[in-house]
Amino acid sequence: MSDPVAELIANGGARKPVQVFEDEFGEYPGPDNFPPGIIGVVSSDLSRYTDFLSSCLLMAAMLPLGTGVRVTKGVDVSGNCNLICRALQDHHEWVWILGDDHTWSQGTLMRLLAHDVDVVVPHCLKRTPPWAPVAYSHQNEDGWYVAADLPEKGLTQVHAAGSAGMLIKRHVLEAIGDPWFRPAPDAEGLNEDLYFCQRVREEGFKIFCDPAIPFGHIAIHWVLPTWGDGGWDVSLVHAQDHALRQPGIHRLSREYERKVKEAEAVEA
Numbered sequence: 001m002s003d004p005v006a007e008l009i010a011n012g013g014a015r016k017p018v019q020v021f022e023d024e025f026g027e028y029p030g031p032d033n034f035p036p037g038i039i040g041v042v043s044s045d046l047s048r049y050t051d052f053l054s055s056c057l058l059m060a061a062m063l064p065l066g067t068g069v070r071v072t073k074g075v076d077v078s079g080n081c082n083l084i085c086r087a088l089q090d091h092h093e094w095v096w097i098l099g100d101d102h103t104w105s106q107g108t109l110m111r112l113l114a115h116d117v118d119v120v121v122p123h124c125l126k127r128t129p130p131w132a133p134v135a136y137s138h139q140n141e142d143g144w145y146v147a148a149d150l151p152e153k154g155l156t157q158v159h160a161a162g163s164a165g166m167l168i169k170r171h172v173l174e175a176i177g178d179p180w181f182r183p184a185p186d187a188e189g190l191n192e193d194l195y196f197c198q199r200v201r202e203e204g205f206k207i208f209c210d211p212a213i214p215f216g217h218i219a220i221h222w223v224l225p226t227w228g229d230g231g232w233d234v235s236l237v238h239a240q241d242h243a244l245r246q247p248g249i250h251r252l253s254r255e256y257e258r259k260v261k262e263a264e265a266v267e268a
Contacts, residue, residue, distance in 0.1 A: 021062065023107045025212070034113045036066030037094035037170075040084025042163075043073055049218045051103040058106040064113075066091055078181035078192035081163065085173055085180050095168045101127070102164055103216035111213050112167040115155055118205040119172060119197075122165040122215035123150065127223045130249045131234040134162030135209040145194065149250040150211035152227045158209045160197035165215045175203045 018030035039059075070087040072080035085095055096109055104122065112120050125131045135158045137148040148158050173180060176199045184191030190198065200207055211232075216222035222237040231251035247255065 018062065021107050021110055023105060025105070025107065025111070028107065028111055028114050031062050031064045031110060034064045034110070035091070035093040036064045036068070037092045037096060038068045038070055038084060038087050038089075039063070039096050039098065039109075040081070040087065041069070041071045041098050041100060042077055042080045042084070043071065043100035049101060049103075051216070051218055051222070052100045055103045055105075059104070059109065062106050062110060068092060076183075078179075078183045081181040081192060081196075082179045085168075086178065088170060088173065093170045095170075095173065097163045097166045097168070099164055101218045103218055103222060104165065105214075108165065108213055108215065109167070111210065112165075115208065115210065117155070117208050118169055119161075119200055120155070120167050120208045120210060121158075121161040121163075122213035123209060123211045123225045124162060124164045124215040125217055125223045125225055125234060127217040127219040130252070131223050132249050133209075133225070133232075134164060136160045143189075147249060148209065150209065150232065152232075153210075153212040155208050155210055158207050159201075160194050161207055161209060163193040163196070164217070166193070172200060172203070172205050175205070176200070 017032055019032050021028060021030040068087060068089065070084045072083050074080060081097060084097060088095065094113070096112070102124070108122060112122065121135060124134050126134055132147040133150060135148045135150065135156075136145040138146055138159050140146055145160060148156070150156055176196075180196055180199070181192040182190075182195045184195075186195055188195075197207055211225070214225050216224045216237070222235075224235045224237050225248070226233045226235040228247070228251070231254070232248040233251070234248050
């Protein structure tokens with residue numbers, strides 16, 4: 001029996017030609033401008049979030065023809081990611097990894113493909129406070145990964161990123177070799193996506209994040225990056241209602257530093 005989510009996505013193959021796509025983010029090349037690839041879903045319970053299924057349904061009508069789907073189940077995330085990568089066939093040129101606890105706009109894949117880089121991720125946040133980005137600028141002296149302070153827009157090179165919405169070109173996977181992902185945490189203390197990013201860097205490839213492509217992380221609400229006055233805010237979204245919004249971690253850090261300097265100036 002085939003998986004219902006795989007059928008939902010694959011049924012989008014019967015569509016009209018689309019050379020140019022336009023949505024609330026602007027105009028960019030449509031799916032007919034790109035080669036096919038594999039969309040991989042990492043999931044333990046495919047029906048737990050209807051917003052995920054809604055994103056799949058919208059995406060299905062905007063896929064390069066010949067794109068395949070590989071749905072995995074279970075708690076072995078690294079093993080599931082490896083299964084997805086092994087599903088590449090000769091005519092596939094990329095892999096796009098999705099989790100079933102995410103939501104995205106219809107043109108997200110097209111916008112990522114248009115960058116034509118080795119590895120690229122959308123702007124995704126952790127779904128627990130303080131809702132930090134899962135894109136990392138560097139490692140500190142203790143080896144900890146530091147969340148990137150992303151600009152409002154513009155393709156930004158990062159040190160590492162989570163696999164949520166990660167688009168990987170075929171030549172990167174071929175250079176790294178199977179297995180691409182290792183269990184989390186492995187012997188070096190890395191989880192599966194940080195280990196993969198380490199291997200990407202070791203092979204001389206680059207990882208990028210497009211901060212202007214929001215990628216929702218679903219909890220009871222979506223955790224969605226939203227540009228505010230002077231930096232990134234975090235919106236906790238329910239039914240498209242931005243009812244709760246607070247400064248992101250980098251805005252909070254800058255505000256704290258400003259107050260410290262003001263206090264020091266007063267004391268002086």
